[in-house]
Amino acid sequence: MYIVQVASECAPVIKAGGLGDVVYGLSRGLELQGHCVEIILPKYDCMRYDHIWELHDAYRELWVPWYGGAIHCSVYCGWVHGQVCFFIEPHSQDNFFNRGCYYGCNDDNMRFAFFSKAALEFLFKSNKRPDVIHCHDWQTGLVPVMLFEMYKHHGMECQRVCYTIHNFKHQGIGGTETLWATGLNQESYYFHYDRLQDNFNPSALNYMKGGIVYSNYVNTVSPHHAWEAHHTDIGYGLGHTLHLNKDKFAGILNGIDYNMWNPERD
Numbered sequence: 001m002y003i004v005q006v007a008s009e010c011a012p013v014i015k016a017g018g019l020g021d022v023v024y025g026l027s028r029g030l031e032l033q034g035h036c037v038e039i040i041l042p043k044y045d046c047m048r049y050d051h052i053w054e055l056h057d058a059y060r061e062l063w064v065p066w067y068g069g070a071i072h073c074s075v076y077c078g079w080v081h082g083q084v085c086f087f088i089e090p091h092s093q094d095n096f097f098n099r100g101c102y103y104g105c106n107d108d109n110m111r112f113a114f115f116s117k118a119a120l121e122f123l124f125k126s127n128k129r130p131d132v133i134h135c136h137d138w139q140t141g142l143v144p145v146m147l148f149e150m151y152k153h154h155g156m157e158c159q160r161v162c163y164t165i166h167n168f169k170h171q172g173i174g175g176t177e178t179l180w181a182t183g184l185n186q187e188s189y190y191f192h193y194d195r196l197q198d199n200f201n202p203s204a205l206n207y208m209k210g211g212i213v214y215s216n217y218v219n220t221v222s223p224h225h226a227w228e229a230h231h232t233d234i235g236y237g238l239g240h241t242l243h244l245n246k247d248k249f250a251g252i253l254n255g256i257d258y259n260m261w262n263p264e265r266d
Contacts, residue, residue: 003030004130005039006119008139013080014047016102019136019166025257027083040119043076043087045098052078058086059126064118067181075122088118109174112139117182120151134162138172141211146182148214163215168229168236172207199237209241218249226251
């Protein structure tokens with residue numbers, strides 16, 4: 001299969017927590033099983049460039065629709081310890097990813113809404129048609145929403161989405177500005193309990209909820225954690241949404257890279 005990972009982290013280049021380790025380790029594991037795997041990431045100014053080999057231009061003229069116009073982006077390609085990665089760099093006065101940090105900005109919801117839009121636009125414009133798009137956490141929760149509401153009408157109707165939730169606590173909360181920026185636009189449609197409307201705040205959109213509702217398959221880091229998220233407060237308000245989508249939700253135990261975490265090689 002041809003699999004594209006869309007994520008905000010990939011160790012060791014971009015690592016704030018365990019998400020980065022999983023994205024890299026899973027990608028390498030899938031490649032070793034014979035699959036073709038590529039990773040799409042933001043091009044942060046503060047990432048570890050010393051772990052990227054042969055970084056080069058891959059797509060110079062990517063124009064990403066945003067509000068009523070478009071933002072020009074450059075896409076770079078490089079190898080991270082044998083894994084092909086694409087890095088999206090927007091050229092905008094917003095400086096989405098040139099802030100010396102990965103997270104913690106007041107407009108994180110818009111930064112990663114843009115990244116999600118840009119990742120899909122790159123796949124669409126470059127004629128990449130993966131069998132599976134694998135998204136991770138709230139930062140890419142809007143990818144399946146936009147794929148199935150927008151891009152499937154333009155030749156991307158065969159792609160399937162796996163959505164992995166590593167941390168239920170951070171869900172990505174936005175408002176009407178998210179809809180108008182990305183082109184989803186229809187407030188009454190998306191501000192609906194069965195779509196993106198937050199379960200606690202009816203005037204807010206929940207990116208993670210959108211990822212759950214729109215993805216073909218949803219998983220989390222272990223079977224026990226899946227049960228906790230479904231039945232206890234560990235789901236941080238998403239338990240009912242998981243219940244409504246229980247037929248496509250499961251827990252898959254995270255593995256480890258035995259080469260990296262090998263005490264005989266420390």
